[in-house]
Amino acid sequence: MARLPDAFIDDLLARTDIVEVIGTRVPLKRQGREYSARCPFHDERSPSFTVSPTKQFYHCFGCGAHGTAISFLMNYDRLEFLDAVEELAKRAGIEVPRDTRQAHQGNESRELYAALEAAAKFFVQQLAGSTKARDYLARRGVDAENQARFGIGYAPDGFNGLKDALGTDERRLNLLDKTGMLSRSDSGRVYDKFRDRVMFPIHDRRGRVIAFGGRVLDKDDGPKYLNSPETALFHKGRELYGLWQVRQAHSKIPKLVVVEGYMDVVALFQFGVNTAVATLGTATTPDHAELLFRNAADVYFCFDGDRAGRGAAWKALESVLPRMRDGRQAFFLFLPDGEDPDTIVRKEGAAGFDARLAQATPLSEFFYAELSKDVNLAGMEGKARLAERAKPLLAGIPDGAFRDLMQQRLTELTGVGQRAAAAPAPQPTPSMRGRGGAPAPKISLVRAAIALLVQQPALAEAIEPPYRFGILRQPGIPLLMELIELARARPGISTGGVLEHFAEREEGAALQKLAVQSFPGEVATLRQEFLDALAQLDKQTRQQRLEELQARINEVGMSGLGDAEKAELRDLHAAR
Secondary structure (H helix, E strand, O other): OOOOOHHHHHHHHHHOOHHHHHHOOOOOEEEOOEEEEOOOOOOOOOOOEEEEOOOOEEEEOOOOOEEOHHHHHHHHOOOOHHHHHHHHHHHHOOOOOHHHHHHHHOHHHHHHHHHHHHHHHHHHHHHHOOHHHHHHHHHOOOOHHHHHHHOOEEEOOOOOHHHHHHOOOHHHHHHHHHOOOEEEOOOOOEEEOOOOEEEEEEEOOOOOEEEEEEEEOOOOOOOOEEEOOOOOOOOHHHOOEOHHHHHHHOOOOOOEEEEOOHHHHHHHHHOOOOOEEEOOOOOOOHHHHHHHHHHOOEEEEEEEOOHHHHHHHHHHHHHHHHHOOOOOEEEEEEEOOOOOHHHHHHHHHHHHHHHHHHOOEEHHHHHHHHHOOOOOOOOHHHHHHHHHHHHHHHHOOOOOHHHHHHHHHHHHHHOOOOOOOOOOOOOOOOOOOOOOOOOOOOOOHHHHHHHHHHHOHHHHHHOOOOOHHHHOOOOOHHHHHHHHHHHHHOOOOOHHHHHHHOOOOOHHHHHHHHHOOOOOOOHHHHHHHHHHHHHHHHHHHHHHHHHHHHHHHHHHOHHHOOHHHHHHHHHHHHHO
8 A cells, every 4th residue: 555644644534525425326325423325345135334424434334344435435446545545635626745646656557657648649640640540530420529539549550650659769668568559470570569540549547548449441451449458557357448538528427328349439429429438349247337337327238139249238237237236227229230339320310329228128128038038938847947047147136126126027927936935024234233222232441442532533632641541551552542642643533544544454453343333422421431431541550550569568568669669659549
């Protein structure tokens, strides 16, 4: 994890509304001072995921997932630490310290991104000088605005255009090779991978170029599309072409339309359908499905209506089904033979394409239609076969209304499940226990003081050093001392900030458990409880010291004590 100044992290978390960050991705429901939802990190029927705006952290009582807004973005959006920090910093309008950003990326990583950006600029320059490439885009109806929006360029014919322009030394050649821009013959000759192709840069979710797709100008010149190979920056099963542009066009994406080709995405944008993305020469993967639903609740898969198209649609369904939490919808649009989104939108315009989307087949309908297309549902054998096919797939759907309705539909079609016993009453989740029900078990004074301090770090301001209890020989005293010093050194630090500080230490798990406990009462009441606990610890410290002095008296006699020890003994007896 990159090291950032503590003050910056505290400021960032203080400026971040964790409810807003999580609420844009997970539907939250207010419950008292906190918010709840079904956990986005595991499948569950009853909500056990809570978000605390005052403590600035989240916790799932079911699977144990927890953390701050930073860790939520890391786990939910699958961002690296600094990427999550930069996203929150952008929302808050503050800058990430430059030194940390540079240290995090590392020299080679920065150079790889720079090499790809330089290649993208080279291809754009080559497009400006290529009449045939510009004529091709003109025939396809791609105007200058969309060429610029997608950074479309042209890889010149010949084997060394890019290599000669950017590979001016061994280090640059090595960078181009690592980014997948070069190929090598059996004889060892190195040459440009992309030649005489219209080039489509692929951007990551931060808008950086990570790869390219190249399309031939003449359909007879090799494979229609050629994609960059997998590299350290590019994993085709995790990226979607056009998603960066869609996110730039919408503050909240209404839906996503998944198509097959780069030109389909560009053409749809050209005609006003600015919600299109494409998989990168591969079937829809589980990572694609998760990424799609993270950005929009409604996803439309657009495929050819032939056998291959329906096969691709089924693979997409298999990836989507386990991610169909309530509130999400998936649809399948099958186009007429010989048509693709590019040709359809040119003939029918955005209105015609939207009309087709409105008639798309819901996932549930496509699911049962595909499973039963070679099954005779008039007989028991056919019904049993359908049930057998459907059950393992239905089992993968997250608990919720959609799963219940899919199971209900299977029962309607087959009769399976009609005589099933009523489901047992749901057991209380961990989030229900100890909340206004049975009293929480009694805990030690040290643990109580730590728990109060984790929940209200500002309580540390109520005491001043020196701290008598710091010498008390009890488990947890060193941690309590460290927490007090942390809170006093970083005024305004939140519960989330404390947990972030201990995230990589063994104490972190214990502090997390204490952070989710509920302490009734106002801040003034909690402050008094904290002070009372410390007063009791001071009393125990005095008793510990009395016992030490008494042990010394037993060993050397009263006369063996020094003057300072005798004075201390008198003071301790007087304080009892």
